[in-house]
Amino acid sequence: MKIFNYKILFSxxxxxxxxxxxxxxxxxYKSLNYLYSISGxxxxxxxxxxxxxxxxxxxxxxxxxxSGKTPALWSGDxxxxxxxxxxxxxxxxxxxxxxxxxxxxxxxxxxxxxSHSTPCLWDENGVLDQLTDTEWTxxxxxxxxxxxxxxxxxxxxxxxxxYLKDKKVEVLFRPFxxxxxxVFWWAGRKGINxxxxxxxxxxxxxxxxxxxxxLIWVWDLQDFSTLSSDLTDFNPGNDYWDILALDMYGSDxxxxxxxxxxxxxxxxxxxxxxxxxxxxxxxxEELTAxxxxxxxxxxxxxxVKHNTLLQIKELYDSPNVVTLDEMPGWKKRMRK
Numbered sequence: 001m002k003i004f005n006y007k008i009l010f011s012x013x014x015x016x017x018x019x020x021x022x023x024x025x026x027x028x029y030k031s032l033n034y035l036y037s038i039s040g041x042x043x044x045x046x047x048x049x050x051x052x053x054x055x056x057x058x059x060x061x062x063x064x065x066x067s068g069k070t071p072a073l074w075s076g077d078x079x080x081x082x083x084x085x086x087x088x089x090x091x092x093x094x095x096x097x098x099x100x101x102x103x104x105x106x107x108x109x110x111x112x113x114x115s116h117s118t119p120c121l122w123d124e125n126g127v128l129d130q131l132t133d134t135e136w137t138x139x140x141x142x143x144x145x146x147x148x149x150x151x152x153x154x155x156x157x158x159x160x161x162x163y164l165k166d167k168k169v170e171v172l173f174r175p176f177x178x179x180x181x182x183v184f185w186w187a188g189r190k191g192i193n194x195x196x197x198x199x200x201x202x203x204x205x206x207x208x209x210x211x212x213x214x215l216i217w218v219w220d221l222q223d224f225s226t227l228s229s230d231l232t233d234f235n236p237g238n239d240y241w242d243i244l245a246l247d248m249y250g251s252d253x254x255x256x257x258x259x260x261x262x263x264x265x266x267x268x269x270x271x272x273x274x275x276x277x278x279x280x281x282x283x284x285e286e287l288t289a290x291x292x293x294x295x296x297x298x299x300x301x302x303x304v305k306h307n308t309l310l311q312i313k314e315l316y317d318s319p320n321v322v323t324l325d326e327m328p329g330w331k332k333r334m335r336k
Contacts, residue, residue: 046073245276
């Protein structure tokens, strides 16, 4: 009897090794499971579509025309200017279409300060506002004035995210990007009552109060020389994020170093790590040496300003870089 049971067990193991993706049971998200499955072997190519929201495929299509291949990660932004806020539905419909075509969907939110009105400008009364300590305390205190204002802003974007949920679109949601970058009103505040607390409040409100279970949470930092301590000082807690993103702007003048890579790997503790933004593209050789970056997302127009056509084409043609034509498609059973 024991021999028979061992044979059954052996057969099941062989069956699963052939047909079962090793990440099928890891998360409820197809796109996140896909990132787990390629970690260590391939990196998804992506680009951010910055304003205007009236043309939310501008930079995706530009890179496609230049390289002959379409990025597999599409990224958009809720944004803050009047025209872009008015065109949010155009951006959301583009996200839905990109998902249906097999893209990974990433959404950011350059958002106006809650101490000022929205829409706003890229200035000290808008995205670059600096909240006082009193204002910050109000923001993170449940029921206080700025906390109420902020939750109303979350209600506004939740409408769009709920639409995507109803359409079964998974979203890599990246609010408060570059949490260690103090030029933004939300960023640069260390500790349990700092920027990480606002991330937690936002996460809990959208997930628990608004029921947005289609969001895959991305925690994002910039590559300052303080990265090793920033990974602790700005961490909202492992239960609050699914992906660790590092924006590579050479802020420390060192580029794609193993030091940054290893610091992110250690902090992520098995979760996917990604190059959240970049202007200088990584090379295929750098991605080979640092194979657990599961995607890179170059920043819109900076892609063509900081990289030659040859560099772009060589990267997009690399065997360890995934473009849209190589994606599994979300309506199919994914296999590694």
